[in-house]
Amino acid sequence: MNSIEKTVEDTAINLLRLAVIQLPEDVKKALQHAYETETSEAGKTQLKAILDNIKLAEQTGTPVCQDTGTIIYYVKAGAQTPNLDKIENALTNATRKATQQIPLRPNAVDPIVGKNTGDNTGPHIPYVHWEITPGNELEITVLTKGGGSENVCTVGMLVPGEGMNGLKKFVIDTVVKAGSQPCPPNILGVAMGGGADIAMKLAKKALLRPLGQPNPNPELAKLEKELLEAVNQLGIGPMGLGGKWTILGVHVDYAARHPASFPAAVAFNCWAARRATARIRADGSVEYLTHKVR
């Protein structure tokens, strides 16, 4: 195996391990804040259990949630990186090995015959999102996406004439409909424009942004705040048992739209927001960006 392949494979296994066992600091902080400020008793019980669980997972080195998700990679690839064609294969191998070693739950099922492949790989899975960047570094992010929160992700082709009101309504309705299913409190990615696929792609990608980091676009920052306040007035609460924390944060992105369409997408991430990022430099050194690694 050539060296970049090996480095990518080892790094991806580490990222998967970090992601499923240890939540990013921003997520832990948001959950702690939710616990401290939750007003419903059942909601507080649930948030306490979440915090205890996070600590326990770190102490015992076991996955924070048993559904270790569908494995998705976001790769920013420096155009000058050698052997780019080998990376996808290395990521697939990493997924297979990590499934055995950590272990991860095998979550890749053939849709036609219903058989589980047993190793988290299958056609198009793990999925790799590519972005070509200048330079010769690789940045790899893994998102292990839970099924319960995935099942309520929704794309809507809204009426352009309703404008932003239509979007707000769509987001609120989607959260009501999701109810207790995605293990609230969740993180919401919201995107508009582009097309059905582009909107969902952007909404999901918005989930990668750390909580508490305001959107650099002031218009969107305002919209995020407004949407967050609105959905948290619904009273669905932690695990749908009632309370004020249904959503921990809303992240918005957008693309230009066709005059006749207003695609909108709402992506949910679990409170167990499992993501991890590393940068691989040309000299083969690796830096983990989301987690402290000894």
Add this chain to the structure above:
Amino acid sequence: MATYKFKTPISEEDIRKLKTNDVLYITGTIVTARDQAHRRALEWAKDGKKLPIDLKGLAVFHCGPIVKKEGDKWVAVAAGPTTSTRMDIFEDEFIKNFGVRVVIGKGGMGKRTTEAMKKYGAVYGAFTGGAAALAAKAIKNVRAVEWYDLGMPEALWIFEVEEFGPLSVAIDSHGNNIFDQVAKTAEENRAKIYAKLGIGK
């Protein structure tokens, strides 16, 4: 809101004490079952075949765990709840046929299950979705696995547990269902939020 600690097998009398919003911890035996295990159990009952384990007074846990073999022993690595609504089509018959007292899961269940719980004396305990490490810690021993041919997540895992919880009693045996109440509240609040944002219906 009261906290209860019950040992299996749980009696109907004890179950009837629980009210929604109470917190419950279980010590004893709980058995995992998801869609396929529910379906097979009901088929077996219909054919008059005995299940590999008597579920009377026990808790059924909607869970697809990660279980690892260490030597010849199984160890539960992660065992959080799965979404219960998928089992809604089976659960009333399941409670009726097998006499389970507690159904553990996440996300809640519907009218049919709520009615069966009232009729036969059972509750729904919401275990924190995703809290797999917490659940695994309370699992002291994997006593057996049955129906492993259904695959690891779908098999019947028989767990011996100690103070398994916290379970928020979300459906009690008196016909109360928190999830229904919350859904109604959310509907009402939605209208207010629309008005506040100046959005028409």
